[in-house]
Amino acid sequence: MKVIYHDDFCQCYTTDPAAAHGRMEAVVKAISGRVDFIQAKPAGESDISDVHTESHIALVEREGLYDIAALAAGGAIMAAEIGMSEPAFALIRPPGHHASAGSAWGFCYFNNMAIALERLKRERKIVKAFLLDFDLHFGDGTVNIMERKGYVTIHNPSSSDRNEYLRGIERGLSSASFDIIGVSAGFDNHKEDWGGLLTTEDYKTIGHMVWETGQKKRCGCFAVLEGGYNHRVLGENVLAFLEGMEGG
Template structure:
């Protein structure tokens, strides 16, 4: 399976948990030789400004975070483009699902999912998209940017009981009809992370369900990293999702 990554993502660019030292290493050391690494390239300013206001972009520049945030957004575009023909994972940071058009919070700066899907749409590669956001925290940025677009459907599972969460996610995916399924993959819902809900094997299940539905729609499928902060389990959780997407 192809994974979009760049060594610059190892950089500790701020003091927030998404940028902690060792977080990306926890993943790369686990998935190791099981994946085909594709170097990330930065998103163009045109791709970013199609989603974010000029003032927001200037604010990110003033924080000294434009380059790393643009690299993450570019990696998301690459993952989505490759995902049109085979499942792909964007191993990127900073995350993006709390970034709105003119503001951001929650360790996010640019909305990687929105930038990727809007780039595909502008290029005529998709007509419709579905976003599954299984991060612990509601993806308000995804909703703020994409929620009013009639070509995108979004879902943040609300359940707080593990069995209900998986059952409801399966039910929702079974009704999806889209050219591409994008997953905002936050692993902080894990039983040993902040959320304390899901088990590692659940990420395999979700990945396999998403892949099966994409195949049923004759569409694409990709995922990009959002949250996940327990380095002891993060790599195994990502590996489980990739195995499910590859099943």
């Protein structure tokens, strides 16, 4: 599988948990030798301004975070474009699903997923998309941006029962037809992370569901990294998910 990544994502650009030293390194260590790394390139100004307001972009610039946030958004675009023909993963940060058009919170600045899907739509590579966000926290920014556009079906699974959680994802993926599946992949609902619900094998199951749906519906698929804060298990969880996305 092709994984979009850049060494700049290892820098501690803020003091929040998403920027903590060792987070990206843990994933790289776990998946090295199993994937093909492609260096991320920053999103263009037009890609970002298609999703975010001028005032929000200016705020990110003033905070000195524009370059790293644009690089993450660019990595998401690259994964989405590759995902049209084969599964791809954007190993990026900052995350993005709490970023709305004119505001952001939760360690996010630009909405990487929204920017990537809008790029595909603008270039007429897709008509409809399915967005699975399995991060522990509800992706309010993505919903705020994408729900009103009408071409994206968004599914944020929520259950305190692990089996029902997985069944909910399965039902969501089977609900409609679409041209691509975009996954906001947050691993903070693992039993040894903040959420305490899912196992590492569950992430492989979710990845396999995405792959299987893509095969059945003949659509593309890609994923972008969102949350996941226990560095000891994060790499294993990402690897399991990627193995599932490859049909494992």
